[in-house]
Amino acid sequence: MTTEHTRRLRRIGAVVATGMALSLTLAACSATGDTGAETGTASDIEAALQEESTITVWAWAPAVEDIAAAFEEKYPKVTVDVVNAGTGNDQYIKLQNAIKAGSGAPDVAQIEYYALPQFALSDSLVDLNDFGFGDLEEKYTASTWGSVNLDGGVYALPQDSGPMALFYNQAVFDQFGIAVPTTWDEYVTAAQQLHAADPTKYITNDTGDAGFTTSMIWQAGGQPFVTENSTDVTVNLQDEGSKKFADTWNQLIEGDLVAPISSWSDEWYKGLGDGTIASLTIGAWMPGNLESGVPEASGDWRVAPMPTWEPGVAASSENGGGGDAILKQSKNKLAAAGFLEFMNAGEGTQISMDAGGFPSTTADLESDDFLNAESEYFGGQQINQVLVQSAKDVVPGWSYLPFQVYSNSIFGDTVGQSYANKTDLNEGLIAWQDAIAEYGNGQGFTVTSE
Amino acid sequence: MTTLSLSAKTGAPAPRRQRKRDWSGWKFVGPFMVVFALVLIAPVIYSIYLSLFKDQLIGGNSFVGLANYGQALSDPKFWESIGRVSLFLVVQVPIMLALALFAALAIDSARLHLSSFYRIAIFLPYAVPAVVAALMWGFMYGTRFGLVGNVNDFFGIDIPSPLSNSWILASIGNIVTWEFVGYNMLLFYAALRVIPADLYEAADLDGAGTFRVIRSIKLPALRPAIVIGTIFSIIGSFQLFNEPNILQSLAPNSISTYFTPNMYAYNLSFAGQQYNYSATIAIIVGLLTAAIAYAVQISGSRKEV
Numbered sequence: 001m002t003t004e005h006t007r008r009l010r011r012i013g014a015v016v017a018t019g020m021a022l023s024l025t026l027a028a029c030s031a032t033g034d035t036g037a038e039t040g041t042a043s044d045i046e047a048a049l050q051e052e053s054t055i056t057v058w059a060w061a062p063a064v065e066d067i068a069a070a071f072e073e074k075y076p077k078v079t080v081d082v083v084n085a086g087t088g089n090d091q092y093i094k095l096q097n098a099i100k101a102g103s104g105a106p107d108v109a110q111i112e113y114y115a116l117p118q119f120a121l122s123d124s125l126v127d128l129n130d131f132g133f134g135d136l137e138e139k140y141t142a143s144t145w146g147s148v149n150l151d152g153g154v155y156a157l158p159q160d161s162g163p164m165a166l167f168y169n170q171a172v173f174d175q176f177g178i179a180v181p182t183t184w185d186e187y188v189t190a191a192q193q194l195h196a197a198d199p200t201k202y203i204t205n206d207t208g209d210a211g212f213t214t215s216m217i218w219q220a221g222g223q224p225f226v227t228e229n230s231t232d233v234t235v236n237l238q239d240e241g242s243k244k245f246a247d248t249w250n251q252l253i254e255g256d257l258v259a260p261i262s263s264w265s266d267e268w269y270k271g272l273g274d275g276t277i278a279s280l281t282i283g284a285w286m287p288g289n290l291e292s293g294v295p296e297a298s299g300d301w302r303v304a305p306m307p308t309w310e311p312g313v314a315a316s317s318e319n320g321g322g323g324d325a326i327l328k329q330s331k332n333k334l335a336a337a338g339f340l341e342f343m344n345a346g347e348g349t350q351i352s353m354d355a356g357g358f359p360s361t362t363a364d365l366e367s368d369d370f371l372n373a374e375s376e377y378f379g380g381q382q383i384n385q386v387l388v389q390s391a392k393d394v395v396p397g398w399s400y401l402p403f404q405v406y407s408n409s410i411f412g413d414t415v416g417q418s419y420a421n422k423t424d425l426n427e428g429l430i431a432w433q434d435a436i437a438e439y440g441n442g443q444g445f446t447v448t449s450e
Numbered sequence: 451m452t453t454l455s456l457s458a459k460t461g462a463p464a465p466r467r468q469r470k471r472d473w474s475g476w477k478f479v480g481p482f483m484v485v486f487a488l489v490l491i492a493p494v495i496y497s498i499y500l501s502l503f504k505d506q507l508i509g510g511n512s513f514v515g516l517a518n519y520g521q522a523l524s525d526p527k528f529w530e531s532i533g534r535v536s537l538f539l540v541v542q543v544p545i546m547l548a549l550a551l552f553a554a555l556a557i558d559s560a561r562l563h564l565s566s567f568y569r570i571a572i573f574l575p576y577a578v579p580a581v582v583a584a585l586m587w588g589f590m591y592g593t594r595f596g597l598v599g600n601v602n603d604f605f606g607i608d609i610p611s612p613l614s615n616s617w618i619l620a621s622i623g624n625i626v627t628w629e630f631v632g633y634n635m636l637l638f639y640a641a642l643r644v645i646p647a648d649l650y651e652a653a654d655l656d657g658a659g660t661f662r663v664i665r666s667i668k669l670p671a672l673r674p675a676i677v678i679g680t681i682f683s684i685i686g687s688f689q690l691f692n693e694p695n696i697l698q699s700l701a702p703n704s705i706s707t708y709f710t711p712n713m714y715a716y717n718l719s720f721a722g723q724q725y726n727y728s729a730t731i732a733i734i735v736g737l738l739t740a741a742i743a744y745a746v747q748i749s750g751s752r753k754e755v
Contacts, residue, residue: 208703
């Protein structure tokens, strides 16, 4: 199927090339594709950027518009068409439909790390090694590079990242004399203390969130999803890390110690502002959201390292964040590659940071300006010191399912029931695992459920 | 749907009456038939075609015959969703129709001051888009910052959350009733208005009281309208989608991805890329709805005689 697909794409590509007089660009493109030669690709890209062309980019990150404008200024002959095709899942649905239809997909698309395997392993994305982008590895943090490096191919360039940290409301913690927890056991104790002192206050909110749960299991050292040879998937949501998370979190759920408020709801923003929700364990992209969404709590919040499972052993995980990929359907891959490099490995990273994105490029993370920036919202704390350290402490070896997007969409049907009924999370995780296995096998994967 | 197929049937035999084939009948129904074929027949045929295949992320597309139907008929999630809308149907529809009937009779009774105000007030929710209505009610249902929360705080009581697992279906029923009582009331009221005045005069002369008039004149005259209202409501129940789909973001653990058959089909195809299985579910639900609606129509019109 794959060869047939690419053959058809090539045929379409050829027709379009003659029709649109893009022959030069395409000839260069197919030359690299056929020979696999990596030498000279940088100059091929540079040449393509001096040709009249248009590329389409699907992205919802607000900075992309500005990056495209800066790019067009530098390469006036290339027009970058930025389309917001929806945020996250909405865009993936459209992208998946365009891939299935064989046309209509953009040249470049923003894809979060958790969704990347789905598109990469279904052979919809260009392996960026074709453009020599494998050499960019040293520019990025190990965890973000690991997220785009799948089965030996590089399928996206990382844009932002979300190393986790504990965001907490210092004012509430001080009021009730609660110490900032450094381990999850201390966290549970703090939750009990706080709720006992004031029943309207909760340590955090949680109604079941697939992204949060997988990030927590990640930090606990779990590796519930293992994919080999693209199609052999092993699921084990009862491995040591998963159980460690579930057993600890059970104490919070069963004890009514977390606020039953869904994240990103109006209630959530209100709760973050009035102290009902006293802390959040969440990705490093959160400060901008707090500043814009919860202005009334300015000065109250602080950032601490994510609580750990072993006292004194720093560990963290990624939560959210993503990169940008080139679609196989693209008829202008060289220009797309040029834009991608500009956006995520060149001038674009600074524009993205200015818009509040947390970078994945080590040079930006290590810069003095970034590390020593004092955040007024966080009472003058140098929050990036904590967040950058978290990026270094991310536990290696994690991977997502090649059909994570759908699996996350049925999280509420399974694990969510444990939240709703305040029952054992392990049972919910087992139900999720069964549903994942059923779906995967139905889609032609070989899913082993352990 | 039933009325459409009837008109198609009566249209077809016309050309056969003449020996020489005369196409003028077809010229009249032609424009309709083209649109009908394009927007109704073609999608149904395409769905049936889709339902006979299985397209996998790995392995591609293959013909599987009726395997998808077998899978659907033994799918507990599918039956759970059918069971849920059936429960909704037998509880919500009678309540809604009874309320609509009461409102129509009250407005028609001519004993009500400001009857045109009541008519428009009861009808108004129907003009509110279902999406807006669901959002609005969703906010009112909030136990923390919503109306329910305010009531709890004010009276110091503890109303169970309308968005919890055990109350969510009733809460959705409440929204749907609020939306559609006015529509059904108007349906009934229109039927009441066409009853000839001499029937009332005759009843008056015979000394019939208000309730006797309702029982012997108004209700029999309303029967066709009630049958129509019931059929629309059955179809609406089986197609329940907007309200639960919007409330899902507020109550993700109470409303599953297979809460109603339509939500199941939607999530299968748009989140899970299972277009084929989704088409199968849609066809089975369509057949089931048509069968139940047809049964109601048959039994409704039989009693009429």
